[in-house]
Amino acid sequence: MTSWTALVLAGSRPGIDPFAQAHGTDLKALIPVGGVPMVVRPVQALLTAPNIDQVRVLAQHRDRIAAALPADPRLSVEPSGETIAATIAAYLADPTTRYPLLVTTADHALLDPAMIADFCARADGADLAIGLVERAPLMVRLPQTRRTWLKFRGGAYSGANLFAFGSAKAASAVELWRSVEQDRKKGWRIIGALGLPALIGAALRLRTLDETLAAVGQRLGISIRKVELSNPLAAVDVDKPDDHQLVTAILEGRA
Template sequence: MTKITALLLAGSRPGSDPLAQAAGVAVKPLVPVRGEPMINYPARALLAHPSVGQLVILTQTPELYRADPATAWLDEDPRVRFEQSGSGIASTLLELLDRPDLPFPLLVTTADHVLLDGDMLDQFVAEADGADIAVAMVERATLLARYPSSRRTWLKFRDGWWSGANLFWFGSAKARAIISLWQEVEQDRKKGWKILAAFGPIALLGAVLRVSTLRGGIARVGRRFDLLARLVPMRKAEACIDADKVEDVALIEQILDGSA
């Protein structure tokens, strides 16, 4: 396989982030987890994976990471580079798709994906390879069997309740159509019906009536846009636990300490 270009989203949304405020840091990716900035965890996991050729960190404030002694190593690693991110994830990705120095396939994840590890990357890369676009999800039963008190945002389908795992695969320029759609709905990413509605009335009605599976819905979206779209149902419950709230950080620290 061609070496993967990994994109790590480390930007800031407009306004202050509650988690960053609570920790007393400038931006969320610098929030400490077990004493070090959370961005270090997914960055190390990506750089340690043999399929990753380069790591691009997308942020509005690269100077913060260069100046912090705990994250300065990112600027010193020859495989890592910082790129300026825009106001939205999708718009930033669209600007990068045609860059010859950022070859496909692209693997996108987030700085708060603290529990990302080699096993997750092994599964996702193996099952996403060959697709124009792939998305990792975790079914609710997988999470609750391991962490029954963890709370996520769920989309309900006939084949289960699903939550995102913050792993995306863009295998070719055909992904542009889906990213453009993402751009339209990214402000409503927590409102499942708006996301579904953007995929068309058949997908929306199917979800409401529970006659559509997530796997089938993603495949249907791919056919609509003349590309191969694939769901990767993650085996590890930790794949959908990101550091979004104070209680998430507490759980993540317990998992990393082996006490959860």
């Protein structure tokens, strides 16, 4: 079994976060979900997963995040960059970084060891792998949910906040991500950053997602793999009040 290092992104955006304030904190990662700070849930899932041997939580407010987490020799809380892309780019540029590297987020409150194992098994060997959920199974499971969908021939997909980096070669993809980081909730801008053929192909449904990723990978000189998660709940994070209500209901068995 391949041993993975996991990064959990628990940083904060500048300014006041009304979502966090509504839950009695100024840090989104510390919003209570099911009775515990949100960041605790993905961290515990990673520590429980048999293929994860190191968990590195990245945050600006390290002491406060660390105080919420369990004590474990495999767990560390380290400084975060100003943006997601800058943070990941710094780790890929560090010669001491161990691969493969799994990246997820503090708001992935439904992450569990089975999702982690499913993703890692199918991501292993790629320079970059992206966890996704296809729309049909998610809408069957949660018809009321609203997601950002990337639409291609053969399916529409929502991100699962799971990324795998097999080598430092994937840094070229992170630079591409930097160009659209502020527009990550606007699917057409993300696709547009992949180039005019990708944008036209997606608009006209001429290409599948696999074909698009293969073309982008060839352009960047890396292998990019789509990992379609078997559990559609992998696409549900806690990014807004409606998500918080939905995830709480799922954890309590009401949804």
